[in-house]
Amino acid sequence: MIVPIIKYGSPLLRKHSIDITGEDNPIQLSKNLLDTLKKADGIGLAAPQAGILKRTFVIDTSPLSEDDNNIEKIEKAFFNPEITWRSEDKIYYSEGCLSIPSIFEDILRPQKIRVKYFDENFNIIEDEFDGLIARIFQHEYDHLDGILFIDKLNPLKRKLLNGKLNKIKKSI
Numbered sequence: 001m002i003v004p005i006i007k008y009g010s011p012l013l014r015k016h017s018i019d020i021t022g023e024d025n026p027i028q029l030s031k032n033l034l035d036t037l038k039k040a041d042g043i044g045l046a047a048p049q050a051g052i053l054k055r056t057f058v059i060d061t062s063p064l065s066e067d068d069n070n071i072e073k074i075e076k077a078f079f080n081p082e083i084t085w086r087s088e089d090k091i092y093y094s095e096g097c098l099s100i101p102s103i104f105e106d107i108l109r110p111q112k113i114r115v116k117y118f119d120e121n122f123n124i125i126e127d128e129f130d131g132l133i134a135r136i137f138q139h140e141y142d143h144l145d146g147i148l149f150i151d152k153l154n155p156l157k158r159k160l161l162n163g164k165l166n167k168i169k170k171s172i
C-alpha cells in the first residue's frame, strides 16, 4: 500500500521515534514503506516520513544499481537499528530526501559504519556497511531521531536554502 510522504515543515519529522514491537505490524509497515519508496523512485524511506514514529526504515538501491553494476542491490527493511561504530574517515556524498523535494547537497559523513538491527524474521543481525549503503543507512537512521540532512550543512549553506525550504513548507 502506498502511503503519503510527509514533507519538510511537518513537526512529525522532528520527533524521536520509539522502538517497533510485534504489535506494530512491522512486516506490513515495511511493505508499505517499500511500495511507497518504489513509487517515489527513491532509495531510502523511514517510518517517520510516513508519519509513523517507530524505529524502522527501508532501503532499496535498485534505482541506482540498475544504472551502475558497481552498486550492490539491497532491498531491505531494518527494524530497531543501531549504529555501533563509525569510521573516522569521512566523505562527502550528494544527498536528497523524499521529504525535502528537489534539494540536493553534499553532506559529510563517516564512510563506514557497523550496525545492529532486526531483520524481517526478527533475527538480530550485525553488519558493516561501506559507501552508498552506509550513506543511506545514516541518513535514514537520522530520521528516527528527528534529524534531517540539511541540519548537517554549514549555517551559510543552510541560509541559502531558506527560500526553497519555505516554499516546501508552504506547500504542505
Ligand code: ZN
Pocket: 096, 097, 098, 099, 139, 140, 143
Ligand atoms: Zn530523508
